[in-house]
Amino acid sequence: MKKLGWLVIAAAVVAPLASVADAEACGGAIWRESNERPKAKPTPAALVAKAEKSMEDGKGDVAVKTVLEAYPKLEKAAAGKDAMANRALRLAAVAAVRSNGDQSVVGAKAPVSYFDYDYGQDVNVPAKLQAPKTAEDRTARLEWSIKALRSLHEQSPNNPTITGELGEALAATPGHETEALELLSQLSDKDLLGTPQAYSALARLRFQQGLTKKSAEALQRCNAMTNKPAVCGPQLPTNPA
């Protein structure tokens, strides 16, 4: 009877250990291992911040790849409740506009990240951007930017930054010049146009309309804002050809 008692106690101690071993055999070990390895992946906020820095440094391609790392399905996205996703969308849209469609999430291959158990290490395949193949492709990418920025603008109509970027996108896309001129002019009149690129677009649109004096004013603002002559483009002639 005494032996039986010891057996019961021993069984009670061993049983849980056995079940742990079983769980590991069924994949628990892998699960545990994957949980234990350091989580190195940056947060979306950190990625978006990094992308914005890249954009500021003139590395639009890096910026787009970085936001894709945070939001791989950005191409299908519209403005929503996630503030970081909205920033990523804005950034992707503006990058496409400022590169005339070259640096776009449209058609990009999303990044892939996985843990290679054979080699016991993280594998990160970065996003790959695709250059537009045709003029239509290029226009489609600019139209995507307009759509993205329009959805953001509808969500935040009182945000001059987004409005200015929408104006910039419209100005870069054939067929939208009138709306672009209206948006950019309204902001400029209130001194709420916040980027040299937007002033550059406004200068170009005004010049096309024959508003040479106002065009020169916008160009002057552009040049005052940046020390990169390429942003504002060449000095426009006083009279359109």
Next chain:
Amino acid sequence: MTYRISRVWARVRRTEGKGALVLAAALLFASIGAACKDPKKDPPGPTPSATPSTLASAAPTAALSGASTAAQDPAPTAKGDPAHGKVLMAKYECNRCHDGTGLEAATPDKQCVHCHTDIVDGKFKAQAASLARWKPLVAPLADVPTLTATAKRFSRTYVETFLLEPNDLRPKLVPSMPRLGITRADARDIAAYLVPEETSDAKPTGDASRGRALLDTKGCGSCHAFTGVATLQGSAIPVTVDQKTMARAQLLAPDLRYTRDRYPVPRIVEWLKDPKKVKPDTTMPSIPLTPAEAADIATYLVAAELAPLPTPVAFVRLPPLERKVTFEEVDKKVFHKTCWHCHAEPDFSIGDGGPGNSGGFGFKPRGLNLASYEGVSAGILDKKTNDRVSAFAKGADGVPMLVKALIARHSEASGASTGDVRGMPLGMPPLSAEDIQLVDTWVTQGRPK
């Protein structure tokens, strides 16, 4: 402050390095107590001490004139509504900086002072490098007086006046009490809540000269300044106080010049006899005094003849610099160092861009984001129309709105009226003339990025 600030911190922790906790905007709702004169003692008109009327002419800024919010309100007549006062304490978020408000403490992300204290004490969860960077910035903003036992200490009129025109009265504490957008009626109700029973004042009955001698021999000068009289002797206090408590006592010790405004005489005597009995969390040590000695000191505190405060030096707006100034420089030296904490980017602060952006301390959201070039360029929400207007719009005087606010803080600090322009940084020490010149130059040059 922010905040927002809890959520900011949460975001800061996640983004690591995105949120360099910049001191400035930590609108510490600080130091109850100020250079405000008690209207009962000083009828309207020039006084020897700094009053708005005398200083308005002493430190003029052409752009900033007109009646203050307080002055537009009717003169005080009623006692005030304590219950409404408590509601207003919540509205103006007094608990965001002060303990002892009678309200629940603000959430950790919103409580400026607790957050700063945690950073200074190394308890805040962030990377060591981040903490090391933030620590020197917030260390001067990690303490404010508690509002415990205001009912047993202050004059109600004083509290009301201080809320309307907060002035710096603690020489060693960085000023941080925000100038609220408060009406006289609201100030009166809050004062009624904080001091429900007004003690009738009484004439001091002690011997002022003995009181002066006691101030010197009991070591009061080791913590307190007393401007306007001969310097107090810095003899040691006759009780043992640990070093940390002593350091805090020195930090919070008010200039005794203002005691006569802050306290009714009977309360000064009670306070001197046993400060901890009146306010258990006070840093003021209990100095052994007989009732007669307490009365003598109280008499000197309220009766000593005070020399007028020095005339504040008028702010001089420096001409624009001739060299090129970029946003990068302005951001580093001013926006990110001083403004950013209250005018943050909501997206990186979990939706709360701080009091200066998303609203707080009773201020409605103004949407001014000074965390990025685009944010600065996006302007500010107009108080009346809620439309976006440029932060650089020039008034009739030709001074850009942003620059005007920075200059106005100098006027506020010297007691001058600033009309409806609120000085920035709110409640904090004014920016140097050179820093304002930097911002001014940047604006003049077309705000190069």
